[in-house]
Amino acid sequence: MGALLASRGETMVNLLAPADPLVFCGTAEGEFFVGDDFRATYLAHLKEIPPGRMIDSRVEAWERGETGWAYWHGTLEFTTTQRPIPTRVTLIFAMYDGIWRVEHIHNSFPVANQEALGYEHTAHDALLEAARKLDPQVGSSGSATVMFTDIADSSAIAEAVGDARWSKVVQAHVEMVRQELEAHGGRLIKSLGDGTMSTFASAGQAMLAALDIQAALDGQAEEPRLRVRIGLHTGDVVQAGDDFFGTVVNKAARIAAFARPGEILVSEATRIMVGGASEFHFTDASRVALKGLEGDHLVYRLE
Structure with a gap:
């Protein structure tokens, strides 16, 4: 001490x-x-x-x-x-x-x-920093959709079930997320604690993966039943160094942090990528402020 x-x-x-x-x-x-x-x-x-x-x-x-x-x-x-x-x-x-x-x-x-302590915890920031040190391997040109997931109320659940049980729950959850995103062509870039970051070449496939993750959680029978925040953002990943890729990653993380438990929030850029595809339904746009990013940003809830 x-x-x-x-x-x-x-x-x-x-x-x-x-x-x-x-x-x-x-x-x-x-x-x-x-x-x-x-x-x-x-x-x-x-x-x-x-x-x-x-x-x-x-x-x-x-x-x-x-x-x-x-x-x-x-x-x-x-x-x-x-x-x-x-x-x-x-x-x-x-x-x-x-x-x-x-x-x-x-x-x-x-x-x-x-x-x-006089400061906010920066779990998302730690995950962002860890991700920045990795090559995203999304491709040499084009755009990618970045997804962040985060378990809601994790500290309270961990205290209720105990650390040993919680560690197993988190490991199983991350593995489930990995399987769902890989089934839709995504790649798990980094997991830290109960949060994950992944990338997709297709915004539509990223949204389908997010929907399947939430559906899997809705169908879970064993306790503790988890609720997850998910945020998606799409941006250009032409080779431009960590700073450029970091902007896309940062916005996706902030959108996830803004989501409520059980919600999938997507940026305007991500929604535009799927146009009027019938399999996706969105709420009207909300204009929000995102931590560390200037101005207001349009986000949509994927239903």
Whole structure:
């Protein structure tokens, strides 16, 4: 905890287990990461946390063989808000070559990150950054449709079912998404936590994949029954570097974040691509502001 408040992120990263399972569960929606995705983004996550101090601190810890677990509870105050925040952290350790390393982290604040830390969680931003480092491989010219999906109320569900069960649910969900998009000619570019990014050469096929994903979720019998936000945007992907492709990706992510649980929102560019195709039905356009993008943008709900 001292390393966290002193912004010594590298120290904390060095304490992570080098092998799976590795799980992080936070307070905010979307703060659930596993395995290499967590290892790749944890340092950036820690750098978002402002300096602070412990007003009081209590630790209980146990070990049995090469497994250990600890419970920290106390009160933290961050420089950005100067508000005392009761906090709980649970950790599970495993022994690696004589050193205790963390395999599971669960942080719990009783208030939203905005109130506790003074900033919004950037799970989508982490997924965007991871995607930017990859070649989208959509083609050397033409346009592509980018799709983002995100499970709604994921933190509450994870808390209700437990981390072990939630990890299996997320893995099964991502695999279902992969199968649906590949059935329509799409390609999964990146998954991070419970969010995914994929690309399609055809806007129509991307919409059909989105509809099939929602239909699969509507038909699920086993609990927890998931609801997903989906956003689509289409843009030119002629070889123009990360900046150009990043604009298309960024808008698709922001549209997904704007969607309500169970909704599919598409940009005007994506709707135009299918013209008056009879298999698609849209609501009237809504003019919305999207985080990080100038001006207002037209979006349509795909029904």
